[in-house]
Each structure stands twice: as C-alpha cells, then as structure tokens.
Amino acid sequence: MPNFTQIWFGFSVLSLLIWLVLIGGWGGFWRCDQQLDADSSINTNNSDPYPSICVVIPARNEADLLPITLRSLLTQTYRGSVQIIVVDDQSTDGTAAIANDTAKQTAKNITIINSQPLPTGWTGKLWAMAQGTRYAQTLNPDYILLTDADICHGSHNLQNLVAKAETENLDLTSIMVRLRCESRWEQWLIPAFVFFFQKLYPFAWVNNPQNSMAAAAGGCILIKTTALDRIGGISSIRQALIDDCALAQAVKSTGGKIWLGLSDTTCSLRPYPNLQTIWDMVARTAYTQLNYSPLLLIGTLIGMGIIYILPPLGLVLGLLLGQNYVTIASGLTLTIMTISYIPTIRFYRCPWWLSLCLPAIAFLYTLMTMDSAWRHWQGKGGAWKGRVYQQ
Structure with missing residues (x-):
C-alpha cells in the first residue's frame, strides 16, 4: 500500500502533467x-x-x-x-x-x-x-x-x-x-x-x-x-x-x-x-457556468485544488519532509504556472510579482464558485441591479 509521501508525489506529478497539457496543448490560451x-x-x-x-x-x-x-x-x-x-x-x-x-x-x-x-x-x-x-x-x-x-x-x-x-x-x-x-x-x-x-x-x-x-x-x-x-x-x-x-x-x-x-x-x-464587488460579480454566474450541476461543482473544486492549490502545498511539504521528488515536481509546476500568468499580468500592466500569487488568487475564486452555488440553492443566484434570476 502506498504511503502518504507516495500519494502526495503522485498528485504532484498529476498537477505537473496537467500544466504541461495546458501550456502545450490548450489553444495557447495564456499567450494573450x-x-x-x-x-x-x-x-x-x-x-x-x-x-x-x-x-x-x-x-x-x-x-x-x-x-x-x-x-x-x-x-x-x-x-x-x-x-x-x-x-x-x-x-x-x-x-x-x-x-x-x-x-x-x-x-x-x-x-x-x-x-x-x-x-x-x-x-x-x-x-x-x-x-x-x-x-x-x-x-x-x-x-x-x-x-x-x-x-x-x-x-x-x-x-x-x-x-x-x-x-x-x-x-x-x-x-x-x-x-x-x-x-x-x-x-x-x-x-x-x-x-x-x-x-x-x-x-x-x-x-x-x-x-x-x-x-x-x-x-x-x-x-x-x-x-x-x-x-x-x-x-x-x-x-x-x-x-x-x-x-x-x-x-x-x-x-x-x-x-x-x-x-x-x-x-x-x-x-x-473592494473584494466584495468582485466576489459578487463572479458569484453571480459561476454556478451558471457549471450548468447548476452539483457533480460539475465537485469536479471543479477538485480540479482547482489539484491544478492551483496543491503545488505550493507540495513545495512546502517536500521541503519540510526532505522529499526531493515532491519538491522538484511541485517547484516545476509552480514555475510553469507563474510563467503562464505573466502575459496576462503584463497586458494589464500590473506588478510582476503578482504572477507568483496565482495559487492564492485561485483559492479565492474557488471560494467564490462555492458561494455562487450556495446562493443558487438559497434562491439568490444571478442577482444583478435589483433583479434575481434563477434557472
């Protein structure tokens, strides 16, 4: 049976492979x-x-x-x-x-x-x-x-x-x-x-x-x-x-x-x-984008975790436990992630160091997506300028 370190290394490699596919075979979306x-x-x-x-x-x-x-x-x-x-x-x-x-x-x-x-x-x-x-x-x-x-x-x-x-x-x-x-x-x-x-x-x-x-x-x-x-x-x-x-x-x-x-x-x-205005903008339609599907919501949350949140956690864990393979895989993934975000940061003329913050930013967007589903289940989804639209 694989131990904890092996499981973490497997997820780190999975995240790295996903990013290699995104960079090389996903329509060049990141190039702007x-x-x-x-x-x-x-x-x-x-x-x-x-x-x-x-x-x-x-x-x-x-x-x-x-x-x-x-x-x-x-x-x-x-x-x-x-x-x-x-x-x-x-x-x-x-x-x-x-x-x-x-x-x-x-x-x-x-x-x-x-x-x-x-x-x-x-x-x-x-x-x-x-x-x-x-x-x-x-x-x-x-x-x-x-x-x-x-x-x-x-x-x-x-x-x-x-x-x-x-x-x-x-x-x-x-x-x-x-x-x-x-x-x-x-x-x-x-x-x-x-x-x-x-x-x-x-x-x-x-x-x-x-x-x-x-x-x-x-x-x-x-x-x-x-x-x-x-x-x-x-x-x-x-x-x-x-x-x-x-x-x-x-x-x-x-x-x-x-x-x-x-x-x-x-x-x-x-x-x-402020954060609230951006949060409301995203939460208004994020769950709509998932066709109001709980299964797609769960898949999205898992995917965001593996793609954006797991690499920095893996890097810290690998360094603390002295697991070189986890450290290398997570470090490579973070490097690719950062490089992919730089063209968008440049297009918006933002400070370069924000490209290093994509995992934290993605975590916030994950929370917004969860809130979008919660609003929908409460009958408050799709609110805009005094109107509430539900599917």
Missing part, C-alpha cells in the same frame, strides 16, 4: 496573442459606402458612466453611418435624460427606447437588447453593435471592428475589453478573471471555424444583421444568464464565423473597488 488591431483600415472603393451600424446600449441606472461612455461612441472616427439606440431599462436615476443631454452636447442624434415591463422567461438585459435590436432591424443596418453602458470605446474601435469583420467575413466579432484594474483588489483579481476566461474558452479555438467551441464577451459584440436574423434574434437566447457565450454559440452552430480577442484601447469603467 488574440488581440484586435489598434488601427485597421477598411478596403472599399469610393463608390462603395462603408457598412452601416446600429449601436444598441441597454442601460439600467447608468447615469454616472453614460456621459463618458456614450460620448466615446458619438465621437468615433468611423466614416460610415452610425445610429445609436439607448434602451432605458426602467432606470430610476435619470439615465434617459443624461443620454439626451450627452447627445446634445456633441450635436448628434440618438434614439431612446423606454423598456417595457420584463416578461416571464426573460432576463432584464436580454429583454432590453431584444427591444433595441428589433428597432435597429427596421433601419436595415449591415451590422449591429451590442455594447454595455459602462464601456468606453477607443476612438477607432468601430473602424477596427468593422475592418476585422469585413476582412475575415465574420458574422460575429467580439472583444474582451480591458477591465478596470486600478484598485488593489482589481490588480489582484481582475487579470486572473481574464486568465481563467481564456482557459475556459481558448480564443484560438473559438476563432477556428473547425472547432465547435464558441464564446464572446458581452461588453462589445459586433454582429451581422443577417446572422442575428438567422438565429431568430435575441429571443432565441432569452433565458441565458451568460448571454454573450450563448449568442456566440447560436451563431457558430448555424454555420456562422466568429472571432473573439482582447482589446487594449476599449475599456470598461465599471469599478470594483
């Missing part, structure tokens, strides 16, 4: 090399107009951020037709009035739709998006941009998105915008959120038409109007809490070509000043 070009051009003749775009912004109590984010869209350098639709999702802070004032200050016109009461079977954001896209489709644009009210768009973002879509004939083009990373907790946890997302959905696999994996980032999605029509509109995903990935899956499963990458010029202004 799938990025939207910062300054692209659209190939068109003078006789061919630039593709037209309708921008749909669902907004619920966004009066603080909308003056900045809406202005970033109203002042784009894109030379084609751009029409902006703000869907006021029953705000109580004067969101609609702020949107109107911002448009007047830039001498631009926008359309404001007052959202109707939320029907049964819909999430609030998707219901607002559905109303906005239905109106947009009456204007017959070539593309519809779905974006959040907290997203500040780089001045060339529409140009770059359309150039990418036109050059590669994409049905859906999405970017994971740069999340705010200013506070101490944001620097600790936000880069890891992006790292884990890329591990869950390797962008290279998402962008491969031959691979069935699909994902998108809901803060900024450019979709062809014909592709949205083909999948039956937003109503086809009306019950999805993770609506961005559900939309990407719907498009790709019907033969559409999709692309997902990072952006260094378009960013989210949503602040996460």
Whole structure:
C-alpha cells in the first residue's frame, strides 16, 4: 500500500502533467496573442459606402458612466453611418435624460427606447437588447453593435471592428475589453478573471471555424444583421444568464464565423473597488457556468485544488519532509504556472510579482464558485441591479 509521501508525489506529478497539457496543448490560451488591431483600415472603393451600424446600449441606472461612455461612441472616427439606440431599462436615476443631454452636447442624434415591463422567461438585459435590436432591424443596418453602458470605446474601435469583420467575413466579432484594474483588489483579481476566461474558452479555438467551441464577451459584440436574423434574434437566447457565450454559440452552430480577442484601447469603467464587488460579480454566474450541476461543482473544486492549490502545498511539504521528488515536481509546476500568468499580468500592466500569487488568487475564486452555488440553492443566484434570476 502506498504511503502518504507516495500519494502526495503522485498528485504532484498529476498537477505537473496537467500544466504541461495546458501550456502545450490548450489553444495557447495564456499567450494573450488574440488581440484586435489598434488601427485597421477598411478596403472599399469610393463608390462603395462603408457598412452601416446600429449601436444598441441597454442601460439600467447608468447615469454616472453614460456621459463618458456614450460620448466615446458619438465621437468615433468611423466614416460610415452610425445610429445609436439607448434602451432605458426602467432606470430610476435619470439615465434617459443624461443620454439626451450627452447627445446634445456633441450635436448628434440618438434614439431612446423606454423598456417595457420584463416578461416571464426573460432576463432584464436580454429583454432590453431584444427591444433595441428589433428597432435597429427596421433601419436595415449591415451590422449591429451590442455594447454595455459602462464601456468606453477607443476612438477607432468601430473602424477596427468593422475592418476585422469585413476582412475575415465574420458574422460575429467580439472583444474582451480591458477591465478596470486600478484598485488593489482589481490588480489582484481582475487579470486572473481574464486568465481563467481564456482557459475556459481558448480564443484560438473559438476563432477556428473547425472547432465547435464558441464564446464572446458581452461588453462589445459586433454582429451581422443577417446572422442575428438567422438565429431568430435575441429571443432565441432569452433565458441565458451568460448571454454573450450563448449568442456566440447560436451563431457558430448555424454555420456562422466568429472571432473573439482582447482589446487594449476599449475599456470598461465599471469599478470594483473592494473584494466584495468582485466576489459578487463572479458569484453571480459561476454556478451558471457549471450548468447548476452539483457533480460539475465537485469536479471543479477538485480540479482547482489539484491544478492551483496543491503545488505550493507540495513545495512546502517536500521541503519540510526532505522529499526531493515532491519538491522538484511541485517547484516545476509552480514555475510553469507563474510563467503562464505573466502575459496576462503584463497586458494589464500590473506588478510582476503578482504572477507568483496565482495559487492564492485561485483559492479565492474557488471560494467564490462555492458561494455562487450556495446562493443558487438559497434562491439568490444571478442577482444583478435589483433583479434575481434563477434557472
């Protein structure tokens, strides 16, 4: 019968093998090399107009951020037709009035739709998006941009998105915008959120038409109007809490070509000043990502333990007990883990030493996932801006 040290060494080797597979055969998720070009051009003749775009912004109590984010869209350098639709999702802070004032200050016109009461079977954001896209489709644009009210768009973002879509004939083009990373907790946890997302959905696999994996980032999605029509509109995903990935899956499963990458010029202004705000953001949908399955939850907790938490414990144990094989296996695993996290840390311009903290950060995310399941079992899952959504 194997003794304790042998069992620990076996788990250490298992963790090392998993990391070797992740680094070498998991879509290169850790490289952060799938990025939207910062300054692209659209190939068109003078006789061919630039593709037209309708921008749909669902907004619920966004009066603080909308003056900045809406202005970033109203002042784009894109030379084609751009029409902006703000869907006021029953705000109580004067969101609609702020949107109107911002448009007047830039001498631009926008359309404001007052959202109707939320029907049964819909999430609030998707219901607002559905109303906005239905109106947009009456204007017959070539593309519809779905974006959040907290997203500040780089001045060339529409140009770059359309150039990418036109050059590669994409049905859906999405970017994971740069999340705010200013506070101490944001620097600790936000880069890891992006790292884990890329591990869950390797962008290279998402962008491969031959691979069935699909994902998108809901803060900024450019979709062809014909592709949205083909999948039956937003109503086809009306019950999805993770609506961005559900939309990407719907498009790709019907033969559409999709692309997902990072952006260094378009960013989210949503602040996460403390641990609680980030915790709530993750716990809102973590258990949803596991399809509300207790078995998947248990598997995830075990997997997080083996992949992230066991290596530092093995290193300490190996050093204390003088077990060289455990020490070497755990040390190699920690080295690979740290190296894999460095590109994300650099992308977010965070201190390099945070790459050494991934095991501790992963432990916090594991606790958030457990809390997400607990909230679901208590009937409090999916809470967002005063609404609670349950599967």
